[in-house]
Structure formats: C-alpha cells, structure tokens
Amino acid sequence: MQNALFGLAPHTVRLAYQTGFAGWRDVARRLAIAGVRPEEVAWEIGGDAGGISPSLREECKGGRHQTVAQPTRPAATLTVSRDFIERAETVFCHSNPERFALLYRMLWQMRSEPALLKIASDPDVRRFEAMEKAVRRDIHKMRAFVRFRKIGEGGDERYVAWFEPEHFIVERNAPFFVRRFTGMRWSILTPFLCAHWESPDLRFTPGANIRDAPAEDAVEELWQIYYENIFNPARLKTQAMKKEMPKKYWRNLPEASLIPRLVAGADAAAREMIEKMPTAPAPHHAKVQAKHWPASREPAPSDNAAGARSTQALREAAEGCRRCPLWRDATQTVFGEGPDDATVVFVGEQPGDQEDITGKPFVGPAGKVFDAVLEEAAIDRRKTYITNAVKHFKFEPRGKRRIHSKPNAGEVQACRWWLDHELALTKPELVVALGATAAHSLLGRAVPITKLRGQVIEREDGLRIFFTIHPSFILRLREATEKEAERERFLDDMHAVNRLMRREKIQNRGGKSRADRGIPSN
Numbered sequence: 001m002q003n004a005l006f007g008l009a010p011h012t013v014r015l016a017y018q019t020g021f022a023g024w025r026d027v028a029r030r031l032a033i034a035g036v037r038p039e040e041v042a043w044e045i046g047g048d049a050g051g052i053s054p055s056l057r058e059e060c061k062g063g064r065h066q067t068v069a070q071p072t073r074p075a076a077t078l079t080v081s082r083d084f085i086e087r088a089e090t091v092f093c094h095s096n097p098e099r100f101a102l103l104y105r106m107l108w109q110m111r112s113e114p115a116l117l118k119i120a121s122d123p124d125v126r127r128f129e130a131m132e133k134a135v136r137r138d139i140h141k142m143r144a145f146v147r148f149r150k151i152g153e154g155g156d157e158r159y160v161a162w163f164e165p166e167h168f169i170v171e172r173n174a175p176f177f178v179r180r181f182t183g184m185r186w187s188i189l190t191p192f193l194c195a196h197w198e199s200p201d202l203r204f205t206p207g208a209n210i211r212d213a214p215a216e217d218a219v220e221e222l223w224q225i226y227y228e229n230i231f232n233p234a235r236l237k238t239q240a241m242k243k244e245m246p247k248k249y250w251r252n253l254p255e256a257s258l259i260p261r262l263v264a265g266a267d268a269a270a271r272e273m274i275e276k277m278p279t280a281p282a283p284h285h286a287k288v289q290a291k292h293w294p295a296s297r298e299p300a301p302s303d304n305a306a307g308a309r310s311t312q313a314l315r316e317a318a319e320g321c322r323r324c325p326l327w328r329d330a331t332q333t334v335f336g337e338g339p340d341d342a343t344v345v346f347v348g349e350q351p352g353d354q355e356d357i358t359g360k361p362f363v364g365p366a367g368k369v370f371d372a373v374l375e376e377a378a379i380d381r382r383k384t385y386i387t388n389a390v391k392h393f394k395f396e397p398r399g400k401r402r403i404h405s406k407p408n409a410g411e412v413q414a415c416r417w418w419l420d421h422e423l424a425l426t427k428p429e430l431v432v433a434l435g436a437t438a439a440h441s442l443l444g445r446a447v448p449i450t451k452l453r454g455q456v457i458e459r460e461d462g463l464r465i466f467f468t469i470h471p472s473f474i475l476r477l478r479e480a481t482e483k484e485a486e487r488e489r490f491l492d493d494m495h496a497v498n499r500l501m502r503r504e505k506i507q508n509r510g511g512k513s514r515a516d517r518g519i520p521s522n
C-alpha cells in the first residue's frame, strides 16, 4: 500500500546496524506518527558484514540510520512508556530479525493500548518477554564465562578472551567488563563483534575467529588451582552444574578440564570433608559480644537513639539493644549500612550466621546472590542503604551449626523501632521489602509477598515500598530450572527497582522531595 507521505512502497527501513536501537526508535516513531501500519513496513539490516562494519558504525553514531522510504511530515506526537523503551532496548539485542517488526507492532498497538505490556496473554507481549529474558540470560552467561588469557609481557601485556554469545550483547555488556577490569588492557573477541579496552578508550571492531584468541597462558594453571580449591564436592549436583555452566562454554574455561576428575572423586572427597569438620565450638561469639558489650557496660537505653542525627549514631546506640531477648545468643547487633542520603533502602529479614560474625548485613550466601543480581541490574550497592527488619541473628543450635530461625511477630515489632528510625533519617525515595518479614515490619501486619510482588504501595506517611522475595528463597530451591527461573524473576524485580530509582531521582532532581517523616515516638 502506498502512503502519501512516502515516495516509495513498500516502506523498507534499512537500519544501519544490528544494535542501532536509537535509529530504529527514531524511524519507528516517525512511521507511527505518519500512520504507517506495521504490515506496510519491511525492516532490514543494511551495510556489509551483517550490519556491523565500522564505517557504518561511524555513519550511524548517535543512532542515525538510512531508510529507503522516509516519512517527511510528522503529524502528531507519540508517547510510549519509558518502561517499554528501556525493555525494548534489551529486546533489540536479540538475534531474531523479527524483533524490529515485533517492536514496531507493539509500538503501534500502544497508541490505543498504552498498558499493552501488562496484558500477559497477548502473543506479542509474550514474545517480547521471552526475547528480553533470553538476552538477559545471555548477558549473565557472558559475565560468568568470559575467561581472559594473558598475551605479551611487560608493557605489551594484554588479556584476551573468546566468547560466543547467542545475541548481540557485546556493546551492552562491555561497560560491565570495563568496570570490573578497569586496570587491565583487554579484548573480548566474539564472532560478531569484538570489544577492546585500553583506558580510557573502549573500541569495537568486527567479529573475529576463535583462532585469533590465545588458547593457553601462564594464568591458566592459576585458574585451575583456584577452581580446584573452591570446588565443593559436598555440594556437587551434576545436573545443576551442567545447566548453570552448559557444555558449550567449557572449551573456553580453563577449569573445565578438571571437571570430569573432580566429579569422579566427589563422593570420597565429601566423606573426607565431613570427617575433617571442626569439633570445637566457634570461639567468636563470646569474644565479639564481650568486645561490643562488656559486662561493665549498662544495657543500652535504646531510647537514647531518639536524638540520633545520623545512622552512625543510631548504629552505636543499637549496639546494646535489648528490646527483645535475641541479643543474648547473637554475637552482635547487625545494623544497616550505607549512605544516609541513599535513594533506596533495602530491608531484609535478619542477619544470618556470617552477618552475625562480621557485623555487616548481607555478606553471607544470600548476600552473594543479592550482590550479583544488583550488579546485573546496574544498581550500585554502595549507593544504597541495606538493613534488616530484625537486627540480631536468631538461630537454633544443631550440633556445631547454627540454623536460621524465623523471627516471630513480637521480635519484628520490637525491632521495628530501629527500622523506623533508620527510615526517618535516610528518607529514601523507595524502600524495597525483601521477603515477608520485611514486608510485615514495613506494613505493620503479615502480608502475602507473592500477591504484592512487583508492586509499589504508598504508606500513609508517603513512604513508597516495592515488594519482592528474599534472595535466600532462590538458594533454598533445589531444582536447577526453578532456581534459574526465580533468579531471573528476582533480576526482573531489581531492574524494576532501578527504573523506579531513576524515575524518582529525575522527578525530584536528585534531591529528597518527600516531606520529613518525623522520628516516630515508639
């Protein structure tokens, strides 16, 4: 069909390169405004070498593009949600060439159905979500399985890795490797595109061949020793391992050659480990408790904290908290951590074994999951404030181990006093409740987290709370597929938190606009 605004039909849009989202967005916007229906548009990738030639990239900097047929007269404006645009940018990295048309169809439909993304039964929404997930997963795999090998010596030293992503994620992922390996000169070679970092420049060149990547180097042996040491035979789940580290990545992993031997010897090694388990009680508890709260010191009048002007002052007051009996068996109070002007506050349940020993929140196994997901969602943990609904570790002694035990409603209520003070001082734009105990503490009543998950609720005092699961839930799942799926959902939630944080920041221009939530009296 011929459109009056276009000289040619069909409307073939030739995008200059595979990942040129800005170019797509610009053309799609103009086409939609001009009333060009999705079925009237053919999307193509132009240029040589599958849309990644550097000269084209030059030409397309800033997202310019070529179109065979171009609308010339924008007739109206078009508004779509920021959520769609951000997620569409991820979908755009998918290798399926259908993605351009899919996104345009959705954009078109959103003119009359702005909440399209919420219609989970819509086939395009389902395709969009599946593609988004596949791209995220590929990004995660690249972060987990890129292994650098050293080439050159002295001033010529450089680290090179080979990786085969399924989607066009190299540009998307490169800033992560820049942050992680800022001080190294490195190249990541892939069949589609290569990324090269030599501070302060990040460059991209066309794809390479696996033969261009070095196969072995001196650090290989170190990797193997490292892997052998961290390999825990008692935790071996062969199926889960294959799922998490699919065989196709093995040939690039120095540690992969060890796997068959380690797996074969795992049973015997696990028995040996159990025999070698320590029998003496851990000495830290009494020592650390005495350091923080010597017998000569009076029990803390926690009400002293009412005048605290910083979370540091609160933390000190909480050292001697005796608002509930949990302090008796715990090593120390594990108070919140992070800047007083954090935009977002994360609230967990209670410290675990390792948090109790170190005095820091979220440093144990759940903290590791949490950190990895935050990093993937581009949330800088150091800029957030992280705390717990209950500040002392509650556990059941079982042999030599201390097994986590859920705090009861009275303990949550007693400790809420501290949480309220932390929130009154930090005045965050958003609080994230990690799990049911946090939600209970923040709302003052038990609530089903599965129903609230992904929602933002505004409390009467204006505090905005986002609900999600606790990261330890992921750790407790036994099935590898379920684990992976839950991790993905949790990652989706953290992406949503990131978007909310940025939105709040922009709306409030980085400052705290909400009225003071005064320090509660009890």
Ligand code: URA
Pocket: 348, 349, 350, 351, 352, 355, 360, 361, 362, 363, 364, 366, 367, 388, 470, 472
């Ligand atoms: N789980 C929590 O809820 N908080 C921590 O600090 C660690 C584990």
